[in-house]
Amino acid sequence: MARHSLDLPSSTKATDSQTPKEPPVTWSSLPHKSQLLILAACRLSEPLSNTCLLPYLYYLIRSLDTGDGKDGHKSSNSSISRRAGLLVAAFALAQFATSMIWARLADRYGRKVVIVYPLLASIIANLGFGFGTTIPRVMFWRLIAGVANGNIGVMRTMTAEIVKERKYQSRAFLLLPLVFNSGNIAGLALGGLLATPTKSLPWLFGGVKWMEKYPFALPTMVNAMVLSFALILAIGGLKETLPSKIGQRDLGLELGRRFTRLILRLRAHGYQTLNDDEESKTELSSFSSSRQPAPATPGVISPPVTLKTKAIAVTLAGFTFLPFHNAAFMQLFPIFMSTPFNKNNANHEAHGLFFTGGLGYDSSTVGLYLSAFGCSGIFLQMFIYPTLQAKFGTLKIFQFAFVMFPLSYILTPYVLLLEGPTARGTAIAFVLFLQVIARTLAIPSSVILLTNAAPSPKLLGTLHGIGNMLSSLARAVGPALGGWISAKGMEIGMVGCVWWTYLTVIAVLGVMVSWKMEEGKSPHERVQSLRRKEDD
Template sequence: MAPNRGASALLKGKDAFPTRQMAILAICRICEPIAFMSIFPYAYFMIEKFGVASSPAQISMYVGMVTSAFAFAEGISGAFWGRLSDRVGRKKVLLGGLFGTGLSMLLLGFAQNFQMALLARALGGLLNGNIGVLQTTVAELVTVEKHQPRAYSIMPFVWCLGTIIGSSLGGLLADPASHFSLFKGTVFETYPYLLPNVMCTGVVAIGLTVGLLFLEETHEEKKFDQDRGLEMGQWILNKVWRGQTDYTPLSDKDGSLDERNPMLDDHRSPNYQSTTSSPTLCSSRSSLAEPPPFSLDAVREPAPTLREAFTPQVCLNIAGYGILAFHTISLEQLLPILMSREEAPGNQQLPFKFIGGFHFSSETIGIILAVQGALQMFAQLVIFPWISNRLGSLRTFWLTIASYPFLYLVAPYLALLPPHLRIPGIVMLLLWKVTAQSLSYPSLAIMLANAAPSKKVLGTLNGAAASSASICRGFGPTVSGALDTVGSGMGVSGLAWWTCAGIAAIGWIPGCFMMEERKRPGFRGVEEDEEVGLGGPLADSDSDSGSVITLTPEETGQAVLSKQDI
C-alpha cells in the first residue's frame, strides 16, 4: 500500500526551520544591544560633566562602575526571570524585559548626576532577564537537531549588528546642541544625552510592539493559552491582506512550535477534522486555553525539582559560561588599551618585562573595531554552522577553549612588532578573537539546551547560566583593569593578558568533563525524519506522557489518530 502523502507532508513540514518566528525573535533581540551599547561613546564625557571625579583616572573608574552596574544587576536577577518564565511563559517575560530596557534608557537620558545614571543602569539590569529566556525560546522553537547550529548563530549575529547600530547612535546623537543649532534652547540642551536614549527607547518600543502582536508562546503548557496580542496581530494582518480570513499562526506551517504531531493541535490546524469513525476525537474545545481532548499533555509529570534540574552536566555548563564570560569581556577591555598605548621604548627586558602598544589614533581604533564587528557577523553566520555541523557542539567548544590561552599569551608581544607588521598583527589577532567567540558561546548554548532534564526547567537553567555570565562580566573589566594598572607600573604590560590566559586555562577543567547530550526530552534527531510510512511512528514519543502517536490507514485514504499507552 502506498504511504500516506498527507502524513509525509506534515512530518516534512514539522522538520522545516521556523524562519518567521526566529525573525520576530531577532527583532525583539536587536533592541537590547542597541540600547546597551549606545552609552559607550559618550560615557566618559557624561561622567566628566557630572563633576563627580577629581582626576581623569577617576573618570575611568566611575565609567567602569556605570557600565558594570548593568551586568551585576542582571546577574542578580537573571535566575529569577528564568524561573518566572518557567511558570508564566516566555513571551510575558521577554516583553517585560523589553519594557524594563526602555524605561532604564529614558531614566538615563534624564540623569543629571552620577547616582541617577548608576540607578538607571542597575534598573535596566534588574528588569531585564532576556538573555537566558531568549536562549530558552530558541531551544523550544528549534526541535530538529540539524537546525541547531543555524538557529543558535542568529542571536549572536543580531547582537553584533545591534552593537554597531547602538554605538553609532550614541556617538552621533550625544550632546546634539553642541553640534546642531536646531537643538539649542531645547530640552536636549538641558539633557545632552537624552536624544540617543529617546531614539533607543523608540527602537525598543518597536520591538515590544512586534513581540506583542506576532511572537508566539513556546512554553509547552502556556502555548495553549489565549493570546490577545497575537489575535490582534492576526486581525491587523487580515486587514492588510484581506484575502486571509482564517486564523493562521505566524509560525511557519512547515515549522510548527509544537514538539508533537501538528495534527493534534486543532487550534493550529483549523482545517483538520477527525473522521466520523473516531468519535472520541470529534469533540471540540471551547477556547484556545483548553488543550485538545486527545492531546498528549493530558497526562503531565511535575517539573523536576531544582536539585534534579541542576545535573552535573548542567553545572559544568554554567561554570563554563562564567569562566568564558570573565576572560572574553576582559579581552574586550584590554584590546583597545593595547591599541592606544604608546609604542614600546628601546630598553626592553625580554621575555617578560616590557611595556608598549600600537599607538593607534582613535579614528584607527574605531575603524578596527567596526571591522571586528563585521568579521564577527560573518563568523557567526557562516563559520560556526559549518564547523558545528561537522564536529558537533562539544568538539567545537573544545577547539575554542583550547586556543584561548595561547591568544592571551601572544597578544602583548604584538606591540613589539615593527611598524609595517602591526596592522597585519592586529588583523590576525582579531580573526582569532572573533572566530573563537563565535564558536564558543553558541556551542555552550546548544549543550545546555540538550543537557536540560526537562523542558519545564529550561528557563531556570538558562537564567542561571545568564546570571553566571553577567556576574563574571561585571568582575572582569574591574579585575583586568586593576591588573593592567599594576603591570604598567612594574613595566610588565602583559600581566593582565597572562592572567587571562591562566583563567582561560582553568576553563579546560569543566570542558574536559562535559558530554554532548544529543537527545533532550521532546527533541527530534535526523534519523527520525527517515520513516513516514503508514503504521509507523508519525511523531517522536512524548517523554511527559509516555505515549506514542501512530498513523493507521482507512479505506477512504484518510488518517485516523490512535493513542497507544506504553
C-alpha cells in the same frame, strides 16, 4: 512461521535502503520562522544597551562629574579604567540578581509577558542613560538596563520550545547569538559614530545646543527607537510557548492581526480574509499542535529530573568561564584603544614587561574597528559555523575556540611596542580577529551544549535560568575585577598586567574545563529515545 520472522529484518533493511535521504537543513527550512525572527528582534535589547557605550566609555567617564581632585583636575587613566569596569559590571550584576526571578515569572505567568515588559524598561533605561550627567545617574540607569535584560534565559527557553527537533537545533540556537553579534556591531557603530555628534558630525549637528549639553544622548536615543519597533513586534506578533498558557486570549495578537489586515486592505482593495474567529482558531491550532508535548506512553520510565549531576556542573562551568574573560575583554579593549599613546614605547625606553599607554584612537575609530571586525563574526556564524558544527560536532568547535582566547590575550599588549601607526593598526586587527573568531564559535556552541545537558524538557527553563544567572555574575565580576587589575597595572607601569594574568589565566582554566565537557542529546530527543525503547 520461523521463516517469516527471519525474512522480516531483510525486508525492513530493504525498505530502509530505499528511504530517500533527508534534504540538508537550511535557514529557509526552519519551522516557525516568524516567531524566531520576532524573538531575535527582542534579543537586540541586550547588545544595543550593553555595547553602545564601549567606544566612548573612556571619554564618557572623563567628561562626567566624578569628583576627582580640585580645580577640575582630570581623572587619571587608572581611575578611568577602574570606573569603566564598575560601570560595565553594574549591567551584568543586575542581570545576575534578576535572571532567576524572570525565569520563575516566565514559568508562572508566561514567556511573552517576561519579554514585553522588560523590553519597555530597556527603552526607558537607554534614554535615561544618554541624558545622565554624573556617575551615580548613569550607574543607576545601567542597573535598570541590566534588570530589564535579565530575561535572556527565557528567550533561549522559548527557542527550545519553538524548535524541538535536533536537526534544526544548530541553526535555531545560532539565531540568537547571530542577532547578538549583529546587535554588538550595530551598538558599537552607533556609539562610535553618534557620540559627541557636534564634533564628529559638525556638518549635520553643529550648533545643536542640547547635543552639546548631552553629547552621548544620540546613540542611546537611536537604540530606544530600534527597541520600540521590537516591542511593537513582540506585542502584536509573538505567541506564547508556555504549555499551560497556550490557547488563552492574547489582546496583543488580536490587535496585530487586525492591523495587518488593515494594511493589506489598504494596499489591495477587495482583499478577502478569514473572519476574526476563524483566523484566530486556524493560527492557534497550527501553532499549539506543534507545541504540545506528545502524549505519554503508559509504562514509560521518565528520565531523571535532577540538575545535580557532574555533566551539568561541568557544562555550567564552561558556560560561565566564557563570559568571565570575554566580558572583561569587551570592556578593557576599547579602553586600551582609547588611552593616549605613550611615545616612550616607540623610543625603546620600554622593555620586557614594563610599558604602558594605549593606542590613542578617538571614539569613532574605536567604534568602526570593533564593528568592522564584528561583521566577520556575522559571516562566520551564518555560513561557516553550521558546516563546522555538522562536521566536527559542537563540543569540538567549543574546545577549539577556547584555545584561541589565550593567544589573543597574550599578544595584545605587545602591539604598543611596534613602530608606526600602520604596524600597530595591522597588529591590533590580527589580535582582534583572533578573539572575534573564538567568541563567534564559542557562544552558540555554549548555548547548544547547555541545552543538551538538560535531563528533561521540564528542566530546560530552570537550567537556562541558572546558566544565565552564572553568566551574568561572570559578566559582572569579570569587568570589575579586570578594571581593578588594569588600574593597578597602569600604576606600576605595566599595561599588560591584566592581559597576561587575569584574562589569560581565566581563558586557560576555561580550556581545561572544556576538555572535561560532554556533548549530549537534546532533552526532547532523550525523552523520545526512552519511549522508543519502551515501545520495543
